[in-house]
Amino acid sequence: MSLLQMENISKTYSGNQVLKSVTLNIKAGEIHGLLGENGAGKSTLMNILFGMPVIHSTGGFEGNMTFDGKPYLPKTPMDAMKMGIGMVHQEFMLIPGFTITENIKLNRENTKDTFLSKIIGPKLEKLDLPKMKEESKEALNKLNMTVDEYLPVAGLPVGYMQFIEIAREIDKTNLKLLILDEPTAVLTESEAAQFLEVIKNLSNMGIAILFITHRLDEIKQVTDSITVLRDGSLVKSIETKNVDIVEMARLMVGREISFETSNKKEIDLDEKPFLELKDLYVNMPGEKVKGVNLKIQKGEILGLGGLAGQGKIGISNGIMGLYPTQGTILKDGKEMPLNNPREMLNNSIAFLSEDRKGVGLLLDEPIDFNIAYTSIEIQEKFIKNIGPLKIVNGKEIKSHANKMIEDLDIRCTGSNQYTRFLSGGNQQKVCIARALTLNPEILLVSEPTRGIDIGAKKLVLDTLVKLNKELNMTIIITSSELAELRQISDRIAIITEGKVQSILPPDASDEAFGLAMAGKDISEVVD
């Protein structure tokens, strides 16, 4: 019997129908994959299932749900949690100033009796901190996560936050169904592999998992069955063993997707470097850089890879001056000021951050303004002079935004749609469009395809290659997906323990990359 039945679910946001009579069934303890392009309606369906306020404040939904044999109509996430449904959202819902333990135990704090509580009641019970810490540690241990549970969440790398959110869910005792909205998007390949093992264990314990991911290999590897959505409609529900990855991609996108292999070109390392990092130190929590020396040539695509927490993410954040940085950064031989993001932008260095929520979008502004505003600010782009007056050229902004919407396949109702109402993947594409609009000489991109569907991923990578080829833009791409780095980079620097461990060609063997990431000598496996 199904644990969850969602029948004929439809949802409209201000006249825009985003779910059209969708049906979804999940059995107890099974791992069920939910697939679909950016904007297909996956998060909306999950928000309905989890009773998220956004659903009810926008007119509710149509259709019926049954959970654990009973009619189910959650009005709030509390209703869902009471039934034994947990959800880890695409965007983190942690409280930055609280410690890891406080976040895991939020609203479910362990308490113990005090003298007064015995008389007056449970309100005067006191927090049982040792027990809270012990149970938090236990949940973190189940995820093989070794982090001090008393650390504050603020400033931790995004990969850690994901594990903490999951730890919070598995710490709940009545959990029957766990919804995971792109849980592995922020994890490195090895962390993701470890995470998939955890999911399998949870399923063995009888907890059903609803798993949203754009990584189809993961879907193939761990799910028992899948449901595919396209443009808000159900395409197919099928047992995973009866479908391969190519077919899954075709069901999602409705056409064949081809992937090119390496794009590598020869880089002349004898030329003067275009960007040089000398003894760079960056104090980014969880991603410390400890003396990086790197020379990047004009027109190169340099990949930065390595395991989470080893410092690869810190490098671009440091160059851009977002965390305290020491050392020397030379652009075309000229020393750049440190710790000054504005000056870096003025020097034609732009950054697409891995943290799209923290430094991301103006959610209550339309797509076109989001794409244009940094360029207006920094470069006075899209400004026209009328006599002594400078005014923003709305027409030019719109036509540029429309081109970006087309190039990056941003799924929206038009360039005037507020970015708050875009799906996560489409918000990410707007961030990419904004960085590209600056048309920088050096573009730093961090996890550019995180949370982006398989078809759009190709578009984003192709766009980077096109900018590199046509404008000779120098690109430094940081990614936890080695396959993606290999696809577009000319060279790949592997960062371990805050330093450059090795620089490898993209066609080096898996073994060489594996050894470098583990901080080992690669001379025996590389010529």
Ligand SMILES: Nc1ncnc2c1ncn2[C@@H]1O[C@H](COP(=O)(O)OP(=O)(O)OP(=O)(O)O)[C@@H](O)[C@H]1O
């Ligand atoms: N609060 C909202 N108001 C208006 N429209 C919305 C709102 N939330 C989502 N939408 C629209 O609903 C559609 C489905 O979005 P949803 O977030 O469910 O997609 P998704 O499949 O989860 O995509 P992704 O993989 O990018 O996360 C999109 O067209 C989106 O713009």
